[in-house]
Amino acid sequence: MIVRKLEEVTCVDWGNGLSRRFLTQADGVGYTVTDTIVRAGTKSRLEYRNHLESCYCIEGSGEVIDSDGVSHPITPGTLYALDRHDAHWLVASPHEDLRLVCMFTPALRGDESHNLDSPEFSHY
Numbered sequence: 001m002i003v004r005k006l007e008e009v010t011c012v013d014w015g016n017g018l019s020r021r022f023l024t025q026a027d028g029v030g031y032t033v034t035d036t037i038v039r040a041g042t043k044s045r046l047e048y049r050n051h052l053e054s055c056y057c058i059e060g061s062g063e064v065i066d067s068d069g070v071s072h073p074i075t076p077g078t079l080y081a082l083d084r085h086d087a088h089w090l091v092a093s094p095h096e097d098l099r100l101v102c103m104f105t106p107a108l109r110g111d112e113s114h115n116l117d118s119p120e121f122s123h124y
Helices: none
Strands: 010-013 017-023 032-038 043-047 052-059 062-066 071-074 079-082 088-092 098-105
Antiparallel strands (some): 017 032, 043 088, 052 079, 052 098, 062 071, 062 088
16 A cells, blocks of 8 residues: 655656656556646646646646647636647646646656747657
């Protein structure tokens, strides 16, 4: 059994926020669970070419915009799943941080972060 508290986990600055990584590849369960903060007012161009990701909003607000430009509002109680390695923009409200519980499969190594300065979608 694995039991972890927030203050015990690895915290990675992923580019526009913090990713607190509760489970990683080293844990051997095949998936990663994170508690992720997206800083207020940020817009991140993201794509996971090697992982599928699902995110459940527990605090704050924002939107996820698909590659066709369709915006999907995110508020507490909303889940979105990137089930096709979808390129997307993750946007946090200008007034508050967005907090998400995220799952990745296969599991992340745990040290990944984004390059948000690239003209391409940041990926890992």
